[in-house]
Each structure stands twice: as C-alpha cells, then as structure tokens.
Amino acid sequence: MEELIQRAASDLVNSQYGIALTGAGISTESGIPDFRGPAGVWTLNPDAEKRAYQGYQEFIDDPEGWWKNTITSSAMHSLGNLEQVRPNLGHQAIAELEKMGILKCTITQNIDALHEKAGTVKVLEYHGSVIKLRCLSCGARFKKDEFDLEQLLQENRLPPSCPECRGILKSDTVFFGEAIPGDVAEQSLEEVWKCDLMLVCGTSAVVFPFASLPRIVRERGAATIIEINAEATPLTEEGVSDYLLQGKTGEILPLILEEVKRLKGQRACLPSSTNNKHSRGQNVTKPTTEISIRCTRLSIVGGDITDQNTDAIVNAANSSLMGGGGVDGAIHLAGGPAILEECKQIVAKRGQLPTGQAVISGGGKLKARFVIHTVGPVWQGGNEGEPELLASAYRESLRVAAENDLSSVAFPSISTGDYSYPMDGGAAVATETVTTFLKEHSTSIKEVVFVLFHSSAFDSYSLALGEYCENIDD
Numbered sequence: 001m002e003e004l005i006q007r008a009a010s011d012l013v014n015s016q017y018g019i020a021l022t023g024a025g026i027s028t029e030s031g032i033p034d035f036r037g038p039a040g041v042w043t044l045n046p047d048a049e050k051r052a053y054q055g056y057q058e059f060i061d062d063p064e065g066w067w068k069n070t071i072t073s074s075a076m077h078s079l080g081n082l083e084q085v086r087p088n089l090g091h092q093a094i095a096e097l098e099k100m101g102i103l104k105c106t107i108t109q110n111i112d113a114l115h116e117k118a119g120t121v122k123v124l125e126y127h128g129s130v131i132k133l134r135c136l137s138c139g140a141r142f143k144k145d146e147f148d149l150e151q152l153l154q155e156n157r158l159p160p161s162c163p164e165c166r167g168i169l170k171s172d173t174v175f176f177g178e179a180i181p182g183d184v185a186e187q188s189l190e191e192v193w194k195c196d197l198m199l200v201c202g203t204s205a206v207v208f209p210f211a212s213l214p215r216i217v218r219e220r221g222a223a224t225i226i227e228i229n230a231e232a233t234p235l236t237e238e239g240v241s242d243y244l245l246q247g248k249t250g251e252i253l254p255l256i257l258e259e260v261k262r263l264k265g266q267r268a269c270l271p272s273s274t275n276n277k278h279s280r281g282q283n284v285t286k287p288t289t290e291i292s293i294r295c296t297r298l299s300i301v302g303g304d305i306t307d308q309n310t311d312a313i314v315n316a317a318n319s320s321l322m323g324g325g326g327v328d329g330a331i332h333l334a335g336g337p338a339i340l341e342e343c344k345q346i347v348a349k350r351g352q353l354p355t356g357q358a359v360i361s362g363g364g365k366l367k368a369r370f371v372i373h374t375v376g377p378v379w380q381g382g383n384e385g386e387p388e389l390l391a392s393a394y395r396e397s398l399r400v401a402a403e404n405d406l407s408s409v410a411f412p413s414i415s416t417g418d419y420s421y422p423m424d425g426g427a428a429v430a431t432e433t434v435t436t437f438l439k440e441h442s443t444s445i446k447e448v449v450f451v452l453f454h455s456s457a458f459d460s461y462s463l464a465l466g467e468y469c470e471n472i473d474d
C-alpha cells in the first residue's frame, strides 16, 4: 500500500490537469448511508427505490402537490439531517489538493454539498445539491435557505418561483427520470477532455451517464486514472483504472496528500542549478523556453491549446477532418459544431487531407479566429518517412498561416499522442522545422508558440530548443 500511495502522489505532482470524481463512498464515512451497498437505503427498503423512480414524473405532473407533500412529510426532515453532516478527512484532502493547484475540478455524484463545505471551490454536482433549488426554465440555482418554504405553503404560493424568470423551482437534486442538467453535463465533459489525471474516489461508477466519464478518459488515452475504493469495481476489472488503492477514502486520501506535500517540498529545495539542467550524454543542455528568430518570437508554454488567443491554433487532425481523440476532440468540443461543418465542406471539395498537409477553417467559439488542421504521421517504427511527414505538417501549417496573413500561431505536439511518435524525436523535428522555416522565410508571422499539455512534453520541447540554441552558439 505504501508503494501505491507514493505512486499516486508522484502521479499527482507530475500531472498538469488533475480532476477528482467522487461518489457515495467518500460520504458514507461522514455517516451518510449509501443507496445500493449491503446496508444501503434501497437494499433494505425496495419500496423507497420504486417511489424514487416516480419522483420526476410526479413533480412535472403536479409541482404544487409535490412541494406540499415534501414540506409536510418526513422527507423534508431527513433532508434536514443531511444538512447537518460534516465533511471528513477525505473531503478535506481533496480541498487541499485543489488549493495546491494539483486538482482543478471535482465532479461528484453526491448531493450532500460536503465538497463545498470542505472548501473545494470548483465542484460540479452531477446529480445536483440538496441545499439548492434549480429553475426548470432558466437553470439558475439558488440556496434553499433563501426561501421560506413554510410561509409559501401557508400563503398558498407553491411551487416557489424563480427570482430571475418566474419559472418553477424544483429541488436541485436530480430525480430518477430527470436528465442531468445541461450545464453540468457539458462542463463535466469539458473537464474530462482536459484532464491528464483522474482520481476516482468512492464510486464504482456503474450509474450512467456518470459512469461514462472515466471510460471517456480511458478511451482518449494519455491520462492516468487512479482509483480509491473499498472494493475492486468494474473500473478495476475492466482495466479502466490504472491502479486501485483499496480502502477508505478518508484514510487513503490524507496519506496521499502528506506524500504530495513531501514531494513538493523536496522539489522546492532542489538547488536551481540541478533543477534547470538536464544531462544528456556528456553535455549538459540548458532547457530553453523562448528565443527570437528574425522578428519572430518562438516560445514553449505548458497549457491547453484550446485556451490560446493567437490568430490561429493548429489542430493535430486525422485525414477525415471529422474530429477524433486528444487535441482534435478537445478543439472541436471547445470550438463548437461550426468548425466540423466547415471541415465537412473542405473534404467535400478537395477530398481527405493527406498526411503532412494543412488546411484552414474558422475558429468557431474558440478565442483563436482560425484553426489550421494538419495531419501528422502515425509512428510505424521510423522507416516509413515519419520524420519528413511530421516536418511537413509543421511547415505546411506555417505556410497556410503566412498565406492568410496571420501574425500568431499556436501548435500542439503533433503525432506524439495517439499517433505514438516518440516524444523526444517529435520535439526535435518540431523545433528544428519551425526555426528553419522562420529563418528562411520573411512572413507575417510574429509569434509561434508550442502549447504543451503534459509536463513530459514541455520538458522534451524545452530541451530540444535548448539544443538548437547550443548548436547556433557553437
């Protein structure tokens, strides 16, 4: 177990965009009963489950009656109890990991608001929250205690209405038969696309659509999924998670947090000379993240390419231009359907895009005005012309940018994800091709930036640029 805790801590520290997925298991340790476990509410009382399934239709048929029943019945009081429970050490560890900048978002199945109470700022409550009401018309949410429901009952003014649009307010908790609120479903998908690490805590992830979230990450590849659960789950058995730390989240998460703090402390203490230099062979290459070539600035940053506000971002597309995994999927997701529509027209006109070529489309909802789609080679061992095809993908993208008079372009690391091009080799081709192009052509391009999602890619690119600088110094 100790080894797994160290592994999880090290994976967290090395991640760029970690998110947590939590379920009932993390809250049972705060005394909240689960529903489907051996002593679960529904296992012991199947009638209650049947009633719950009818909840949403009942509400839609008669919102006023539903509210009257709820306020006058004991259900209200059991919700009252839920409001008294306190977060446990597991919730606190997650809040602390967010504060350290390691976890960027927590998506929870729980309706108990315990992540919020523990101080986690970015929480997506997939199944709603027991302390909130939600407007069925505009989707706005309000704290339940802003409404005097007893008084509304006495004055015959139920259901409560939305202060913003006068729509009907329902408990924010998602009922059976009710769709996951669109905003939460969409934001959860975005987070799942962005993450390179997912910490699954206290959920067997069997209830869809929530259960699809870790599976999307697994199919997308290039991300680590760590599971902390009392027992092995379908995620463990189907190989969705990379590894399982078996036990209580309230015990394991704090141990991981301690180890993360120790690792962070160790890093901070490294003298800067060893921190900034990597040895390769006998030479010590200094990583470089910014240089100027003629009047163009070339830089390397860590981050998400879909957030860039350069004139264009480059998409590592496939020949069909119909979207795919990794960067490609993230760009289409963030940019909206307009980009795909334009890509379809491009393919209708000129056919599929051959490897090493590039085309341009509008940027849809992205900050960048344009997307340059290029197709990198799939790595087949290195003897199928992969380096030249990869160089061509970078060169053609720059050529398209120059032809369209653009002044700034952001590149992802092309081919090194799903297409398996080795990272160090890919970084060398990328930096060499771009620097050579900028040296040999005078164009409208004043800024080129490599935006790298993973720290390992960032390290490879800054070393490759460092080596380039050493060679021109010699």
Ligand SMILES: [Zn+2]
Binding pocket: 135, 136, 137, 138, 139, 140, 162, 163, 164, 165, 166, 167
């Ligand atoms: Zn409203």
